[in-house]
Amino acid sequence: MRIMGDRREGGRLKPSQRWLGSGWIGTRSGKIISLVAVLVVAALGGAFAAVGPLQASPIGSEAATAVRTQPGTAFPVVAPASAQTVPVTGAKEVNPSAPVTVTAAGGTLDNVSLRSSTGQDVEGTLDTARSVWTSSGSLSFNARYTLSYTTLDGAGRTATATSTFATVSTANEADAAMYPLDGMNVGVAQPIQLTFSEPVKNKKAVEKAITITSSSGQAGAFHWYSDTVVRYRPEQYWAARSTxxxxxxxxGVDLGNGQIGNFSKTNTVHIGDKRTAVADAQAHTFTAYINDKPVQTWPATLGDTRFPSAKGFLVLMEKQRKAHFVAASIGLKPGDPANYGELDVEYATRLTPSGEFIHQATDTAIPYLGNANVSHGCIGLGxxxxxxxxxxxxxxxxxxILNTQGDFANFDDGFGDWNIPWAQYANA
Incomplete structure (x- = not known):
């Protein structure tokens, strides 16, 4: 029986033909064109699971491709590391006390540096995870800084970046001066005064930044006389021989209106013995005390009815072995009976900037000591x-000063702090 389509030579299949399902297919050099077979099998199986013979060598992980910067067909995909800086690049008027930070996401940090435009390096530290760098040194005012850093991601890729910023300008830099000066020896009634170069709006923040302690354990309170002047004193006089x-x-303290404090320091003031005095305008006497014990009482003359001495407590300010007084400085003009022109006095101890002193009475006033008040507000003694x-x-x-018709001296005319009741002083 002859089979249709059978091509035989001598009853055998030709070497160039093979039976494949429903027909014959030729081969070359006796080799099966396997691609067709594979496609047929895949079509019958409904999937390409049998394409094994077509697979190339395995595709490597992105971790082995350090130069890759965009996600591709490689697997697993490792996103590049990123970093955030504080302050942000381009920032201006940066508070020099605020720490500078670099925080990495998806990686770690390396080679972090912070340098001013003048070449000064600012120290900093990395946390144990090497993901956050924080500056540890203070910055300078009115300076430009460059922050440089390198990130390293999980694929071993590195990226270097820089950020620049500028600190608070000189126009927004605030200073303050303290009196008494550091190391000064003063009496028990001396308040601590700070005078600021710029108005202070954030007064509570400033008070919080100032710590005043006494070796005697005395606590005190701040009293603001203006936006630029604050004083501090205890309820009672400082303890004798305390520090x-x-x-x-x-x-870095924000004083308000963009003004930033520019210093931190610690001062000490030494308190001596308790030395006080009482001047009585009615009795015309002056009595001195040391540590509450009376030393001596001297006859005195105080301000007359036209120029009464200021009343209350007046704190001694400075001393001049010889002082030169000018009547015109208190508004006296030629022709005024009270005009004394110009004169020199001995042993002058200032009580107020406006011109009240304790001093040796002039020759013309000596006969009135202990009897009448004839001065222009000063306390005259022998x-x-x-x-x-x-x-x-x-x-x-x-x-x-007792029994005078004068008023209290102005707050800015010396240290009249002790004339303010404590409840009022401590709550202003």
């Missing part, structure tokens, strides 16, 4: 009393 420590952490005050009392000691 006051004033720690001012004002660097040579012995005036020289004793000059030689034994000092800045920060206090005189209480």
């Amino acid at each position: 006051i420590t004033v720690k001012m952490d004002l660097f 040579p012995d009393g005036a020289s004793w005050v000059f030689n034994n009392m000092t800045t920060g000691d206090v005189v209480q």
